[in-house]
Each structure stands twice: as structure tokens, then as C-alpha cells.
Amino acid sequence: MIRVPYDQLEAALARALEPLGFSAERARHCARLFAETTRDGVYTHGLARFPRFVAMVKSGVVNPSAEPSLVAAFGAVERWHGNRGVGNLNAWSSMARAVELARAHGIGAVFLAQTNHWMRGGTYAWQAADAGCFSACWTNTMPNLPAWGAAEAVVGNNPLVLGVPRASGEHVILDMAMSQYSYGALAGYAKRGQPLPFPGGFDAAGQLTTDAAAIELTQRALPIGLWKGSGLAMMLDLFASMLSGGLATCEIEPVAEKESGVSQLFLAIDPARFASGPELERTADAVIASLHAAVPVEAEKPVRYPGEQTLQIRRENLTQGVPVDEALWEQLQSRAY
Numbered sequence: 256m257i258r259v260p261y262d263q264l265e266a267a268l269a270r271a272l273e274p275l276g277f278s279a280e281r282a283r284h285c286a287r288l289f290a291e292t293t294r295d296g297v298y299t300h301g302l303a304r305f306p307r308f309v310a311m312v313k314s315g316v317v318n319p320s321a322e323p324s325l326v327a328a329f330g331a332v333e334r335w336h337g338n339r340g341v342g343n344l345n346a347w348s349s350m351a352r353a354v355e356l357a358r359a360h361g362i363g364a365v366f367l368a369q370t371n372h373w374m375r376g377g378t379y380a381w382q383a384a385d386a387g388c389f390s391a392c393w394t395n396t397m398p399n400l401p402a403w404g405a406a407e408a409v410v411g412n413n414p415l416v417l418g419v420p421r422a423s424g425e426h427v428i429l430d431m432a433m434s435q436y437s438y439g440a441l442a443g444y445a446k447r448g449q450p451l452p453f454p455g456g457f458d459a460a461g462q463l464t465t466d467a468a469a470i471e472l473t474q475r476a477l478p479i480g481l482w483k484g485s486g487l488a489m490m491l492d493l494f495a496s497m498l499s500g501g502l503a504t505c506e507i508e509p510v511a512e513k514e515s516g517v518s519q520l521f522l523a524i525d526p527a528r529f530a531s532g533p534e535l536e537r538t539a540d541a542v543i544a545s546l547h548a549a550v551p552v553e554a555e556k557p558v559r560y561p562g563e564q565t566l567q568i569r570r571e572n573l574t575q576g577v578p579v580d581e582a583l584w585e586q587l588q589s590r591a592y
Contacts, residue, residue: 258576259584265290267587268305274590275312276319281344288343292375294577296568299439300375302579306586307512308374316515317341317371323348326368326500331360334499337370339515346373346392346519347382353523354386361528367519368501372396377430377565379521380418384426389524390418395492397507397514400434401475402489403482406461408474411504412438413491421539422532428562433488434476441467441476495520 268286273279289308293301311317321340325333333352337345349365356363373379373394383390396411412432419427436444436455444451444467454463456470456477463477470476478484496503501518508514526535542560549558572578 256578257581257584258572259579260576261290261294261573264293264302264577264579267584268302271305271309271587271590272319275309277341278320281319281341284347285341285344288347288374288378290577292378293579294569294572295375295377295565296572297375297377297439298578299437299443302583302587304374304439306583308372311371311512311515314512316513323367323370331356331362332364332366334366335368337367337519339369339371342371342373342517343378345370346379346394346521349519349521350379350382350390350392350523353390353521354383354388354525357388357523357525361525363523363525365521366495366499367521368496368499369516370501370519371515371517373519375430376414376416377418377428377562380416380428380430381426383523384418384420384428385424386523387420387525387527388418389420389526390416391522392416392520393491393495394519395495395502395504395507395517397509397511397517398504399438399474399476399509400478400485400488401457403478403485406475408509409505410485410488411492411507412476413488413495413504415487415491419539420526422536425566426562427539427543427560428565430561431479433478433484433491435479436467436470436476438471438476441471443467445471492518 265286268289269282272282272285289301312319318340321338323335323337323345326336327334349367353363353365379392380390393413393415395413398408400410400412401408402410412434414432417429451465451467454465457473457475458464458469459473492504495518499518502516546558546560551558
């Protein structure tokens with residue numbers, strides 16, 4: 256790994272996108288979202304994901320110029336069609352609209368159909384929190400997680416994201432997949448040849464294993480909470496697909512390079528409509544102080560709230576440069592995709 260200044264990473268990503276049919280503005284925005292994801296330590300969905308994204312644009316799976324279109328609206332609730340455009344740009348636009356609706360109504364909901372992979376889901380909770388809003392969002396995926404009791408993947412590893420804003424900017428952000436380890440995390444462990452800290456799925460013999468590569472082969476990741484995670488994955492799929500009028504997991508192409516047409520849900524709540532800032536801060540500060548006061552299992556590993564490590568990694572990477580795979584960096588600069 257080498258470290259690259261953040262500005263250089265973002266600029267290189269933008270340069271790589273413009274020849275692919277992106278306007279200059281959309282290339283810069285998409286590049287910023289990829290760069291910020293990498294900056295914040297979610298390397299599997301940042302630069303490491305970029306070559307596959309470029310390949311999907313070139314193959315026509317992702318339309319670089321398509322923007323979401325409004326399908327239906329009623330008060331604080333809207334349904335949009337993503338037109339199979341760029342996933343992170345569609346998601347950003349949807350959360351921005353949910354925040355606008357929350358400003359007007361106190362709460363806003365956007366249901367998005369026929370879009371593409373949103374990359375890091377936590378991006379949109381940070382976006383809403385920076386605007387002072389609580390948020391929830393999730394997406395369905397292709398079938399890549401076994402229903403509990405099933406020997407094959409029939410539900411989606413549907414990420415669920417929750418965000419709580421704080422005046423300090425040190426927001427509380429939970430971004431979690433429905434498996435014990437996301438497939439991005441599994442890929443990282445497999446590449447490094449490291450065992451998982453805890454069993455993360457099933458091998459070809461149907462046994463729980465810490466071998467990430469074996470789990471990648473079977474596509475049988477372990478649902479969080481066992482049957483509870485499997486059930487939650489199904490419910491997230493039903494909410495997103497039915498409310499958006501889009502595809503359910505069982506209708507999405509089960510090939511990573513062709514996964515498209517996913518369904519998503521974005522919810523924003525503006526607390527300024529009914530609660531004071533100091534009141535909210537007192538509660539958040541008390542909860543976090545209680546968490547930090549807990550005696551850690553390992554003295555050198557203090558207890559952290561969701562999003563706290565992201566802030567630490569962000570500061571470190573902005574100061575020292577963003578860690579990137581040297582081969583990926585060379586590939587990006589030469590645009591050898």
C-alpha cells in the first residue's frame with residue numbers, strides 16, 4: 256500500500272470518469288463519493304470497487320448520464336425511478352430530496368426503483384447528518400445470502416444504515432450488512448490470507464468456517480443473528496421493492512458484474528421541528544459518555560460508538576494520505592481498465 260494525498264485521488268478518479276460519458280460536474284461528484292469512501296477507510300467500496308464500476312459503465316449496465324425521475328408524490332413521500340443510472344449519484348440525490356421533504360414536513364421519505372449499487376451506504380447517513388437530520392436508508396441486492404435453513408443464497412445481503420446528527424460533526428453512523436462480514440470484508444481477508452476473527456459463513460461441506468475464501472466460493476455468508484438476520488434481510492427487501500415499485504431480490508440478476516435495477520429507501524427526519532439542539536445534544540452526550548465509561552475487554556481497545564473509528568481514520572488519512580493499493584493506483588492513473 257502507498258499513501259496518496261486525498262486531492263490527488265479525487266482528481267484522478269474524476270479524470271478517469273469523464274471519457275466514459277459523464278459530464279464534468281457528474282464526474283467530479285461521483286469521484287468525490289468514491290474518494291471519500293476510500294478516505295474513510297471503507298477501501299472495499301472505494302478505489303478497490305472502481306474497476307468493476309468502470310467495467311459496468313462500459314458494458315452498459317450503468318448509464319452514466321441517466322438521472323432519477325419522479326414517478327409519484329404524496330405529501331412527505333415520493334417514489335422515484337433511477338433509470339439505471341450511477342448508483343452513488345442516484346442515492347445522493349435521493350437522500351438530498353428526503354432532507355428537503357423533511358425540512359418542509361418534519362419527515363421525508365424517498366423510495367427509489369431501478370437504480371444501481373450505491374457503493375458505501377454510510378455515505379448517505381453522513382450526508383443527512385451534516386444537514387442536521389436523523390436518517391435511515393437501505394437497499395436490496397442480488398441474492399447473495401442464504402435464508403436460514405437454506406443451502407443456497409436466496410435473500411440479499413441488504414445493507415441497513417442509520418444516522419444520528421451531532422452539532423460537533425461527530426455523528427453516530429451505523430452502516431451494516433445483513434451478514435456477519437460483508438462480502439467486501441471477506442474479499443479483504445481472503446486477499447491477505449488472514450482467518451476471520453469469528454466464523455463468517457459456511458464452506459463447501461456446510462460447516463461454519465473462518466476461511467473467507469471458502470465462504471466466497473459457496474456464497475453462504477452467515478446472517479447476523481442467524482435466523483433473525485435472515486428475516487431482517489427479507490423484510491428490508493420487501494419494504495424497498497414494494498414501496499418503490501421496483502425489483503425484489505429474487506428478480507435481480509445474480510451476477511456481480513450484471514447486478515442492476517436494485518430498490519432503495521431513504522428516510523430523513525428534521526428534529527428542529529419538535530426538539531431543541533441542546534436537548535438532543537444532552538441525550539447523545541450522555542449515551543456516548545456511558546459507552547466510553549464501559550470497561551473494555553481488552554484495555555488497549557476502548558469501546559467505540561458507531562462512526563467513531565471512521566472519524567479517526569478520516570483525520571489520519573487526510574493528514575498522512577489515503578492508503579491505496581499501488582497496482583490499483585497505477586491502473587487508475589494510466590486508465591488501464
